Amino acid sequence: MLAKRLIPCLDVRDGKxxxxxxxxxxxxxxxIVPLAQRYAQAxxxxxxxxxxxxxxDGRVVDKSWVxxxxxxxxxxxxxxxxxxxxxxxxxxxxxxxxxISVNSPALARPELINELNHHFGQQCxxxxxxxxxxxxxxxxxxxxxxxxxxxxxxxxxxxxxxVAEVLKRGAGEIVLNCMNQDGVRQGYDIAQLKSIRDIxxxxxxxxxxxxxxxxxxxxxxxxxxxxxxxxxxFHKGIIEIAALKAKLIADGISIRP
Amino acid sequence: MQLVIVDTGCANISSVxxxxxxxxxxxxxxxxxxxxxAADKVLLPGVGTAHNAMAKLQQAELTDTLQxxxxxxxxxxxxxxxxxxxxxxxxxxxxxxxxxEVLPMxxxxxxxxxxxxxxxxxxxxxxxxxxxxxxxxxxxxxxxAVAPDLHALALCHYGSDFAAVIGKDNVVGAQFHPERSGNxxxxxxxxxxxxxx
Numbered sequence: 001m002l003a004k005r006l007i008p009c010l011d012v013r014d015g016k017x018x019x020x021x022x023x024x025x026x027x028x029x030x031x032i033v034p035l036a037q038r039y040a041q042a043x044x045x046x047x048x049x050x051x052x053x054x055x056x057d058g059r060v061v062d063k064s065w066v067x068x069x070x071x072x073x074x075x076x077x078x079x080x081x082x083x084x085x086x087x088x089x090x091x092x093x094x095x096x097x098x099x100i101s102v103n104s105p106a107l108a109r110p111e112l113i114n115e116l117n118h119h120f121g122q123q124c125x126x127x128x129x130x131x132x133x134x135x136x137x138x139x140x141x142x143x144x145x146x147x148x149x150x151x152x153x154x155x156x157x158x159x160x161x162x163v164a165e166v167l168k169r170g171a172g173e174i175v176l177n178c179m180n181q182d183g184v185r186q187g188y189d190i191a192q193l194k195s196i197r198d199i200x201x202x203x204x205x206x207x208x209x210x211x212x213x214x215x216x217x218x219x220x221x222x223x224x225x226x227x228x229x230x231x232x233x234f235h236k237g238i239i240e241i242a243a244l245k246a247k248l249i250a251d252g253i254s255i256r257p
Numbered sequence: 258m259q260l261v262i263v264d265t266g267c268a269n270i271s272s273v274x275x276x277x278x279x280x281x282x283x284x285x286x287x288x289x290x291x292x293x294x295a296a297d298k299v300l301l302p303g304v305g306t307a308h309n310a311m312a313k314l315q316q317a318e319l320t321d322t323l324q325x326x327x328x329x330x331x332x333x334x335x336x337x338x339x340x341x342x343x344x345x346x347x348x349x350x351x352x353x354x355x356x357x358e359v360l361p362m363x364x365x366x367x368x369x370x371x372x373x374x375x376x377x378x379x380x381x382x383x384x385x386x387x388x389x390x391x392x393x394x395x396x397x398x399x400x401x402a403v404a405p406d407l408h409a410l411a412l413c414h415y416g417s418d419f420a421a422v423i424g425k426d427n428v429v430g431a432q433f434h435p436e437r438s439g440n441x442x443x444x445x446x447x448x449x450x451x452x453x454x
Contacts (some may be wrong), residue, residue, distance in 0.1 A: 096271040256394040
């Protein structure tokens, strides 16, 4: 039976792993390669590396760390951040990444998704979506350039519509980051994930809000997501992956031991 | 022992190279027919679409070379699908080393691509599968698959059964990614290295 995936997310800035709260105040967590290796050995099912500075400051980013990770890691990993063209993606995939994830550049130019699908196949193309619940309108809206607070902006897209659009264009997986929940460890946004699950025909990964082991159990049981992504609870040692897996298995969730 | 990875221009070549390096084998990467023919073992990687990958093999004039190999040949993921007679993905003729057909996955109402860690069953006694059990998980990413048939060495279930590993004579293939399947995947690669015809 296909296992639900536990996915530590490593936000990368200048080759270091960092973590902020609701996308702000980034602190350095550690060097990227030993951290990646530690997670793989601890039983992570997959890793995601978000180069959080890439999209927002427009410079050419040194991605040589991708190759260093590929050398030591024997589980799949995905690289996100600053991938604007097929050539950018090709470079990262050649260095050994299994998937590439696009967010802001896909919002700026949605055809990018079609192009990536065409060149590398659907299985390589992950679309990350930063979704924020706007209390005034009562709607979930898609945000762009979330790596840099001063440039973060609301887009024209409602989250549901953008999900439908990226699926139509050939996305192979969606990572839905619920910004209201990010880094505050109050639980995944089950209501939103459930509503997106209904229209999402490809794997859906929950992101933002994990604080306790029960939160993982809840998101798998209640929102039927394919994977759960988390950062701070893993980086800060609040949750050990082995203990989490044991609990999820005890809760009857399909998990790779 | 000289292991050569066929340079298909596909994306997972470095991952496959590094996976063997972790096992202590420094593989060559080549699209030169002479180098490939002279290898003790050959690996055919692949990510992308069958149509593009076959076109690349044809451009490099490697189809005859691969078809005439006598030494052990392992195809991974799309590389495994290329070993068959035909793929429905782009309706393309493949290398025809194993008489099988690549079809869209019949996943019932389950989501595609089939992406993630899954278990194997109906595991054969083939040397490639030594040490594998039904509790092992391996990593899959695909939407097309080979139906279970005579040449299946292990099956996987996702909506319906499909061939996770196939083999005939000197040719074997894995639908999953051994280079990304942790210790279990490394075992398959090690078995391939140790496999004597």
